[in-house]
Amino acid sequence: MGKPVSPVYTASPISPISPIKNIINRSARGKKTENKMKKMKVLICMMFTSVLCFITVNLIAQDLIPKKNETTGKWGFVDKQEKVVIPFKYAIAGEFSEGLAVVAEDTKGGYIDKTGKIIIPLQYDGMFPFKNGLAIVAIEQKFGVIDKTGKIIIPCQFQRISTLGEEGFSVVQDNKMGYIDKNGIQKIPFEYSSLAIAEIGFLGMKDGNRFVIEIEK
Numbered sequence: 001m002g003k004p005v006s007p008v009y010t011a012s013p014i015s016p017i018s019p020i021k022n023i024i025n026r027s028a029r030g031k032k033t034e035n036k037m038k039k040m041k042v043l044i045c046m047m048f049t050s051v052l053c054f055i056t057v058n059l060i061a062q063d064l065i066p067k068k069n070e071t072t073g074k075w076g077f078v079d080k081q082e083k084v085v086i087p088f089k090y091a092i093a094g095e096f097s098e099g100l101a102v103v104a105e106d107t108k109g110g111y112i113d114k115t116g117k118i119i120i121p122l123q124y125d126g127m128f129p130f131k132n133g134l135a136i137v138a139i140e141q142k143f144g145v146i147d148k149t150g151k152i153i154i155p156c157q158f159q160r161i162s163t164l165g166e167e168g169f170s171v172v173q174d175n176k177m178g179y180i181d182k183n184g185i186q187k188i189p190f191e192y193s194s195l196a197i198a199e200i201g202f203l204g205m206k207d208g209n210r211f212v213i214e215i216e217k
Contacts, residue, residue, distance in 0.1 A: 064114055066093040066101070077101070077116075086116040097129035100148060111135075120150040134182060136161050136169075145169060145184075153184045165197045177204075179215070187215040 064077040064085055075093035077086035092109060094102035100111040100119055110122040111130075126138030134145050134153060144156035154161065160172040168181035177195050179188035179202065188195065192204035195213075202213040 064096060064101075066095060075103070077114075085114075086112070094127075094129060097131065098133065098148065100130055100135075102127045102129065119148070120146065124156075131163065132166060132182070136163075145180075153182070154180055164195060170195045188213055 063079055065080070066075055067078045067088075068075050069088035072088055074088040075090040076084060076088035077093065078084050090103045090105060092102065092104040096114065100113060102109060103112050103122070104110075104127075105122055107125065108122045109124050109127045110118060111120040111127070113119050124137045124139060125141070126136075126143070128136040130148060133148055135148075137144055137146055137156065139156040142156045143158050143161040144152060145154040145161060146152055154169065154171065158171050158173050159175070162170050164170040164179060168179055168187065171178050171180050171186075171190070173190045176190040177192045178186060178190040179195060180186050188202065188204070192206050192211075194205040196203045200212055202215060204211045204213050
């Protein structure tokens with residue numbers, strides 16, 4: 001008969017410094033947690049500051065508000081305390097966008113700055129707010145695009161113009177749509193019934209068929 005096998009137990013020897021190591025480890029973990037909490041507090045403070053700055057900037061951007069004088073029927077601009085900054089003398093007044101606001105006297109309109117100075121003469125029959133430094137305008141129901149100095153980017157000779165993406169405009173001529181970029185360069189001819197931008201590029205509809213349109217950069 002063989003000898004019975006006794007179970008063998010193994011254990012790490014207990015060192016007198018093991019409890020101290022455990023205390024040090026716990027202390028280190030505590031410091032790491034404390035450091036993480038400090039970093040989180042700093043991050044939260046930074047986020048709060050950023051949000052506060054964003055709100056402040058937007059409030060400053062809207063520090064002049066268009067308002068109608070109910071007695072005269074004219075429009076002007078007031079500050080947040082309702083103090084008149086730009087007199088009530090316009091037939092139409094819009095909100096400021098990129099530092100300029102649409103105003104009109106009688107039937108013609110243009111753009112003023114926040115001091116009330118006319119930056120773009122009151123010569124248009126239709127005006128839209130500025131976006132990315134450009135605005136759509138109209139003369140006698142023909143549309144074009146100008147920059148913030150009043151320079152003509154796209155002449156007022158088209159049936160309709162709409163922003164298409166961040167880099168240009170869909171433009172309609174003779175009931176056909178094309179594309180003109182923000183520099184006034186035509187990139188897509190007036191051949192399509194509709195245009196759109198997708199991840200794969202420009203999409204155009206013509207004669208009931210959809211096309212992917214490649215344009216030169």
